[in-house]
Amino acid sequence: MVPVLLSLLLFLCPAVAQETQEGPYSLTFHSIAVSRPTEASPSFQATGYLNDQAFFHYDSESGKAEPLGPWRQVEGMEDWEKESKYQKARGDFILKNVEDIMSYYKDKGNHTIREKFGCVLRNNNYCGSFWTIAYDGQDYIKFNTEIPAWIPLQPEALNTKVKWETEGSVQRSKAYLEDECPQMLRRYLQYSKIHLDRQDPPSVSITSQVAPGDTRTLKCLAYNFYPQPISLYWTRAGSVVEAESWGDDFSESDSYQSWVVVKIPSEDRGPYTCHVQHSSLAQPLTVPWKEKQEARGEGSSGSQDQ
Template identity: 60%
Template sequence: MVKMVPILLSLPLLLGPAVPQGTQDGHYSLTYLYTGLSRPSKGIHRLQGTVFLNDRAFFRYDSEVGKAEPLGPWRHVEGVEDWEKQSQFQKARGEFFLETLKEIMEYYNNSNGSHALQERFGCEIQNNRSTEAFWKNAYDGKDYIEFNKEIPAWVPLVPEAQNTKQKWEAEPVYVLRAKAYLEEECPATLRKYLNYSKSILDQQDPPSVVVTSHQAPGKNKKLKCLAYDFYPGEIDVHWTRAGKVQEPDSGGDVLCSGNGTYLTWVVVHMSPKDSAPYSCYVQHSSLAQPLVVPGDAS
């Protein structure tokens, strides 16, 4: 069985010395997301972990490969991380994580079937100041336990998690170590990563916009406005009728497009007798001024 104390106490050695505080503008986050499975299926490994800087996948680890591997533009960034040391840490942490999954299954008397444990933790900074930290586990898709750094303590979210709380708080150092990680080491690590990553995270890709219309016989005309290939994901896309904002009939969600950018769309329906002008309005941080595309642009 992998002990929790060595895993936690190894963090300072892994993270290295604190990074001197420089000027960091804007809002940035570092998020670790792990998923462990009791019965992995073909193509899905027993343990998978992905680390994100803001909303961009930074590196991943899975139990099959056994290595921490940089992703996307970080494949070409030298010095951002000691990947051999990171791989060793991820392996040790993964063993502890899977052991925790086994224990939780016992608490629920779940000896059969496939079960999953997920964990999400990390921190955020804004203008170089730590603003938020989080650490929560979920079992089979339901919240299980979370860490409250203000108490500080592990807070059970279901009765079975009381067992995990008792184990993780058997020694006061466990709780203090988790608090120190969230409040000090995680922000320091994020600042270190930003020394190599700020230009990547600050990129601005303007949206491409396409307006289409479709009308079936005897039906209202459907107007669709699609915005795609934009980054970051915050965007305002809506329809106007004679200059007044219209509630969409569908759409509005912002989705990952798979290439590091985002896409979204909104749809409205208009009566064939409606002669008022419709326009799609698009506002994004990469644009000097909003795009306004007429509804009859198709």
């Protein structure tokens, strides 16, 4: 989910010339509150992300906001004791709203609220934000900074809109998204750009498998790369081949993997080549499929028929 939301945010940012471009960088927060917590699922949890990298986590069971990944080694970026108190207060507020929303739906039992909000900077300037809330997995209400107003996405959310706007939430929310969040992001970037600006080149492997029906599946996999944007495609004798499927994933090692699959007649010998374009590469990788031979790219592992 994090990469999708980030892509939506980045879409709001106007493009600039590559030689002057800085960023974009995003700061987003995801939280979940449950009406009936269990040992495995505390009543409130929150995670902060810089771009697509989680940099802290809080849960109501421990009562502590703690840095994650390389941010464990960063000193002075945040007062984590103060952040813990803030997250506790925010959790109490959201849990109260779970009760309110349950009453609007006349619900009982176990129910959840998921909240996502954040902002984006490009060239140190604010260029977008969002704030959405879902109830039991369904979009419930969102904030629009241009009107500004809370926009109900379910009939019951009109009650929440009226309550929050009566309490003065509109101006506070707009100020947070357009002023406080960007200021926080600018401060975090002083400590974090080295992690967010890294360029890890992809390794590439090709696998081939013949399935019943005389069909061969060729899969080109790029892995251990960062940042996310990458282009993968197959060609046959220089002509682009339509992909059967493709996908991507974010690994626990804070890197990405992406793949593209084509299906061809088993007797077809090509030539087939996988093309990989990524910002870390001085020039695109071209990795040919060679039947019963290893196909290699920069730092790649080999592949052969199975």
